[in-house]
Amino acid sequence: MHIALAVKRYSHLVLLGILATLPISSEAQAEESNADTTSAGVDDPFGGEDPFALIENRQEATAPESAMPQNGGRKSQKRVELFLKGFYSSINNASRINPDNRFQHLEPSTGMVEARVTYSGYLDQQETLRWLFKGYGAGSSYQGAQTSLQGGGDVPIRSKARIDEIFADWKGDRMFASMGKRRITWGHAQGFNPVNVVAPPRDPLNPEYQTEGQPLIWLSDSGTLGNIDLVLTRNYDENWNADQNRWGLRWGGSSQKIDYAVYYFDGGAYRDGRAFERMVGGSFTADVIPGMTVYGEAANFLKNARNYYSANFAVRQKGGRYTQGVIGSSLDLGSKSSLFVELLYNSQGYTQEERRNYLQAADVRLFNGYDPALAGDFVPLSMNRNYLLANYKKEFRERYNFNLSTLKARDGSSSTRAAVYYALSDYYELRTSYLYYGGNKDSEFGNNPYRGLFEIGLKASF
Amino acid sequence: MKRVWLFRTTAAIRLIAVPLAVAMTVLAVPRESIAGEAGPTALQILERADDHWDLNLKNSKVELELLVYRENKLRTTYRMSLKYQDNYHVLAETIYPPRNEGEKMLQAGRKNFWLYLPNINKAVKISESNSLSNSDFSNTDLLSPRLSHEYVPNIAGTEKLFGTEAYKLELQAKDESSPYAKIIYWVRKSDYSPLRRDYYTFSQQLLKRLDMKSTSRSMNGMPDTFVMSSVLEKDKKTVLRYLSYQPNVTYKQDTFSSDALMRR
Numbered sequence: 001m002h003i004a005l006a007v008k009r010y011s012h013l014v015l016l017g018i019l020a021t022l023p024i025s026s027e028a029q030a031e032e033s034n035a036d037t038t039s040a041g042v043d044d045p046f047g048g049e050d051p052f053a054l055i056e057n058r059q060e061a062t063a064p065e066s067a068m069p070q071n072g073g074r075k076s077q078k079r080v081e082l083f084l085k086g087f088y089s090s091i092n093n094a095s096r097i098n099p100d101n102r103f104q105h106l107e108p109s110t111g112m113v114e115a116r117v118t119y120s121g122y123l124d125q126q127e128t129l130r131w132l133f134k135g136y137g138a139g140s141s142y143q144g145a146q147t148s149l150q151g152g153g154d155v156p157i158r159s160k161a162r163i164d165e166i167f168a169d170w171k172g173d174r175m176f177a178s179m180g181k182r183r184i185t186w187g188h189a190q191g192f193n194p195v196n197v198v199a200p201p202r203d204p205l206n207p208e209y210q211t212e213g214q215p216l217i218w219l220s221d222s223g224t225l226g227n228i229d230l231v232l233t234r235n236y237d238e239n240w241n242a243d244q245n246r247w248g249l250r251w252g253g254s255s256q257k258i259d260y261a262v263y264y265f266d267g268g269a270y271r272d273g274r275a276f277e278r279m280v281g282g283s284f285t286a287d288v289i290p291g292m293t294v295y296g297e298a299a300n301f302l303k304n305a306r307n308y309y310s311a312n313f314a315v316r317q318k319g320g321r322y323t324q325g326v327i328g329s330s331l332d333l334g335s336k337s338s339l340f341v342e343l344l345y346n347s348q349g350y351t352q353e354e355r356r357n358y359l360q361a362a363d364v365r366l367f368n369g370y371d372p373a374l375a376g377d378f379v380p381l382s383m384n385r386n387y388l389l390a391n392y393k394k395e396f397r398e399r400y401n402f403n404l405s406t407l408k409a410r411d412g413s414s415s416t417r418a419a420v421y422y423a424l425s426d427y428y429e430l431r432t433s434y435l436y437y438g439g440n441k442d443s444e445f446g447n448n449p450y451r452g453l454f455e456i457g458l459k460a461s462f
Numbered sequence: 463m464k465r466v467w468l469f470r471t472t473a474a475i476r477l478i479a480v481p482l483a484v485a486m487t488v489l490a491v492p493r494e495s496i497a498g499e500a501g502p503t504a505l506q507i508l509e510r511a512d513d514h515w516d517l518n519l520k521n522s523k524v525e526l527e528l529l530v531y532r533e534n535k536l537r538t539t540y541r542m543s544l545k546y547q548d549n550y551h552v553l554a555e556t557i558y559p560p561r562n563e564g565e566k567m568l569q570a571g572r573k574n575f576w577l578y579l580p581n582i583n584k585a586v587k588i589s590e591s592n593s594l595s596n597s598d599f600s601n602t603d604l605l606s607p608r609l610s611h612e613y614v615p616n617i618a619g620t621e622k623l624f625g626t627e628a629y630k631l632e633l634q635a636k637d638e639s640s641p642y643a644k645i646i647y648w649v650r651k652s653d654y655s656p657l658r659r660d661y662y663t664f665s666q667q668l669l670k671r672l673d674m675k676s677t678s679r680s681m682n683g684m685p686d687t688f689v690m691s692s693v694l695e696k697d698k699k700t701v702l703r704y705l706s707y708q709p710n711v712t713y714k715q716d717t718f719s720s721d722a723l724m725r726r
Contacts, residue, residue, distance in 0.1 A: 046696075051673040051689040054531060055701050079563060130726065169725070173714050176725050183583045185724060190586055207582045220725065222716035229721075252721050256571055259587065259720060287573060290639055291589040332589035398530055398538045426539065426559030461560035 076121030083114040085457035092451040094441055096362050097378050103370045104449050111141040116164075116211070128172070132182075134165040136211060162238075165213045176220040183213035184231065186250060186263055187297050188285040191389045192344045192381075194299035194324035195263045195281035198231055198248055204342075204381075204389055205405045205417045205435070215240065226253035235267065244268040246276070258286040263299070278302035291332040298325040304348055307377045309357040313364060322348040328389075337394040349385035355411065356442060358383075383444035386410040399423040413439025413446045429459040504615035507629050510654035511647070512608045518684040519546040523708040525557075528599070529701040545711070549608040550574075551718035567601060570720050572611075573639065575601050578723040585723040590641055598670060598690040598700040602641050609633060609647070612640045620651065623658060624675075627651040638664065656685055668693050681707050 087110040091101050098104045120132035139159040167180025187193035191204035202210045216233035229250040234242035246267035253260055261283050267276040281299035288294050304322040307315045328342030350358060358377065365371045381387060391405045401421040408414045419433035435453040439446025502510070528540040541558035554567040564580035578585045590602040609615075613633035621630050633645040644662035649655070659672040670692050674685035686704040716722045 046671055046691050046693065051671075051691060051699070052675060052687065054534065054689065054699060055529070055687070055703070079560065171714065171726065174716065176716075176722075178725070185582070185584045188587070202582070207584075211581075211583075220721075222719060222721065227716070227719065227721040254570070254574070254720065256574065259574075285587045287587070287589075290641070293587050293589070295587070330586070330588075398532065423538075423561065426561065429561055459561070461563070 076119065079118040080460075080462045081116040082460040083112075083116075083457055085112040085114065085455060086110070087112070088454045089450050090452040092437065092447075092449055095447045095449050096359050096441060097366070097375055097447055098449040099366065101449070103366070103375070106449055109141075112138060113140075114138040129168065129170055131168045132165060134163070134211070134213075135161070136164045137161040162212065164211045167213075169218075174222050176218075176222075178216075178218040181213045181215045182218070183211065184216070184218065186261075186283075188259065188261070188283040188295045189297045189326045189328055189342060190295070190330060190340050191328070191342045191391065192297075192324075192326045192387075194297050194326060194344075194346075195279070195283055197265050197279050197299075198233065205407060205415060226251055231265075243271065244276075258284060260284040274305055275303050277305070288329075291334075292329065293331075294327075294329045296325070296327045298323065301348075306348055306379070306382070307373075308350070308354050309361045309377075311357055311360075313357070313361040322346075324348070335394075336396065337392070339390070339392050341391075342389045344381070344387040344389065346382060346385055346387075349382045351385065352411065355383055355444070359442060359447065378447070384410040407445075409439075409444050411439065411443040413437070413443030415445045415448070427461055429461070431455070431457045431459055504617045504631055505610065507617070507649055507654060508610045508613075508615040508631060508633070508647070511649040511656045512610050514653075514655055514684055516549055516608045518682050518707075518709070520548055521709070521711055521713075522546050523711045524704050525706045527701075527703050527705055529703070530598075531697075531699040531701065533697045534699075541705075545713060545717060547713055547718055549611070553718055566723060568718065568720060568723060569601070570718050574720075576720045576723060583724060585720055587720075598692055598698060599688075599702060600641060603672065603690070609645065612636060613645060615647070618646070621648065623648045623650075626657075628657055635664075642669070653683065655683060678704075678707075 089106065089108050089110075091106050091108060092098075093100045098106075115135075115137045117135045118132070119134075120130060123129035123131065137160065163181060165180070165182045167178055167182045169176065169178035184198045185193070185196055186198060187195045193201070196202075198216070199214050200210055200212060214233055215236050216231055218232075219230045221228050227250075229248075229252075231248040231250075233246045233248075235244045235246060236242045244267055246265070248263065248265035250261055250263050263279065263281040263283075265279040267278075269275050279299050279301050281297065283295070283297040285293055285295035300321055300323045302321060304318050304320055306317065308318060309315060323345070324347070325345045326342055328340060330338060330340035332338050362374055362378075365374050387410070388408045389405070391403070394402045396402070399422055401419075403419040403421075404417070406414060406416040415435065415437050417433060417435045419431065421432075422430045424430055433455045435450075435455075437445040437448040437451055441447065524544045524546065526542050526544060528542065529536055530538040530540070539558065540556060540562065543555045543557055545553040545555075550569060550572050552569045556562045556565040566576075566578035566580075568576040568578065568585075570576060573590060575588050575590050576585050577588045588601070590600065613635055615631045615633050618630045618632040621628055628648040628650050631647040631649060633647055635643050642661045643664040643666065646660040646662075647656070648658040650657055655676060656674050658674065661669045661672070663669050670690055673689045673691070675687050676683050676685050678686050681704065684704075686707075688702040690700045690702070692698040
């Protein structure tokens with residue numbers, strides 16, 4: 001009995017010892033309460049299914065082996081893109097630079113075929129020496145087909161073939177050298193790039209149209225002081241004729257949150273004695289908060305050789321310097337969507353009065369016939385001094401891409417482009433877009449030769 | 463006499479019970495909570511798990527495949543070549559499908575991500591939360607495997623996962639610049655191999671889950687198959703598989719600079 005009493009008296013200590021061996025930590029609780037979290041099921045928001053079941057029977061690669069680069073030196077790469085396009089346009093007969101379509105003779109519907117071929121390869125195992133060829137060919141159903149926003153178009157004649165890029169380059173540990181025709185893009189902004197003066201500028205609403213490069217020699221060095229690029233080129237025309245040298249220098253640096261660059265581009269005087277529009281500029285891009293980037297560009301040009309019109313239709317030049325600047329921001333909106341907004345200032349642009357004078361001059365001088373000099377003064381994105389560009393992109397269900405861009409000018413006119421791309425397969429993509437120009441008869445976009453342009457096309461990539 | 467015997471018995475029970483209780487209590491306390499014990503700390507577990515992935519990838523070149531599934535059907539396949547110098551310097555290039563060929567994603571620093579678009583020959587700065595090739599992976603999920611730089615770990619227990627004992631870590635973001643507020647991370651006890659991550663938003667919502675496993679001996683036990691599942695869309699998954707692995711690759715100095723993107 002006393003033994004029993006003693007056991008009872010000290011039983012709490014024994015019990016404490018036994019209890020202590022039971023799981024008191026969350027670690028042990030988890031061990032005991034859940035044999036295997038993969039089979040939890042009830043509380044598992046993923047249903048407790050085996051995540052690898054999807055690929056259990058799929059050990060082979062799902063893309064063609066030809067898509068795989070080879071170890072130790074890549075084999076040559078070929079890429080072919082074919083575009084079949086159809087356009088239906090609404091012609092702006094009220095345009096004061098193409099009244100009643102008298103001069104440009106635009107047709108409401110056009111068919112077009114485009115081909116882009118890229119072929120590149122390395123000459124050594126270490127991938128030091130590379131060559132690249134990029135060709136472009138197009139044919140349209142009528143002469144004068146114009147496909148891009150600013151009335152310029154990439155294919156102003158019935159058929160065209162050209163070499164967009166052809167070059168060889170060498171890459172050392174720090175040094176890089178390239179010779180041939182290639183496209184260089186300067187600047188950090190996404191839509192407008194005032195400092196991008198080496199290659200022809202792009203249409204900010206549809207940048208894919210401009211792919212042609214510039215014959216040049218490009219030397220580069222990357223070190224602790226940043227990246228230095230030297231570009232030597234000449235004033236080549238489309239037949240590769242040239243008589244003046246052009247040269248440019250870019251110095252770029254970066255820190256943890258900001259990338260920046262300064263630019264200089266200069267050249268010999270024009271044949272008629274005018275000085276070249278020497279450019280000095282700078283650009284930057286920086287992370288502000290997660291998902292948000294701000295960027296800016298500014299370029300100052302030595303001499304403004306543009307024509308301005310007085311109230312009595314006389315042509316005069318202002319001379320002097322002019323400046324173009326961009327400030328913008330891009331936002332990651334999540335769910336595979338993004339937005340960027342940019343504001344462009346262009347001091348070379350026309351004021352409201354200068355624009356009115358120009359259009360009144362057009363009314364008078366185009367009354368009796370076409371005047372190419374006057375038509376040439378209708379310079380896209382220079383008929384105003386301020387522009388606002390917004391672009392929204394959204395990808396959904398892996399196959400659809402939606403893109404909406406709108407460009408608003410200071411005069412209240414606007415240009416808006418909506419595009420939807422649908423990937424039929426890994427090789428084919430269906431593309432459709434609509435471009436609309438809005439504005440009154442005194443505005444820039446209100447005088448665009450087109451009012452609207454609907455495009456449908458098929459892109460094949462191999 | 464009887465009293466003496468009883469006293470001795472009681473004393474004996476006391477002598478046994480007290481040390482037994484103390485010993486059992488001490489034994490039951492988790493090893494890692496005792497200073498100076500041999501058990502790994504949460505940070506050590508995380509570092510070892512990071513090493514599994516990061517150290518093997520350092521100075522390597524891998525080819526990988528992204529399989530995007532919807533409603534359990536393969537919707538899209540991407541194939542990419544990944545040049546990996548270290549945790550903060552990675553260059554990924556899309557090589558399939560042809561319509562995305564040549565697109566490059568560059569990590570040129572801790573939070574410095576760039577996208578190169580070959581059709582307009584332009585590099586633009588992007589957010590680390592951008593999705594990788596329209597998959598369920600964000601840039602940082604794939605390009606920055608070293609979580610110990612961004613998160614503070616705590617041991618939340620151990621569990622059985624895929625039939626094996628695993629540490630369960632709770633990782634809290636060091637600051638709001640991290641892409642996720644919290645990650646629950648399961649790491650295999652036997653070899654610290656990463657098994658699973660649950661990603662939480664700053665509003666404490668479970669966002670997605672990454673399951674990992676190693677299927678190839680040639681990759682030194684590094685996870686080579688990854689399944690990312692979305693909690694918002696149940697039928698949505700992306701599988702990432704390493705197809706080839708080339709260690710000990712030396713890259714040129716400017717390979718991972720944004721300025722170099724336009725050169726090649």
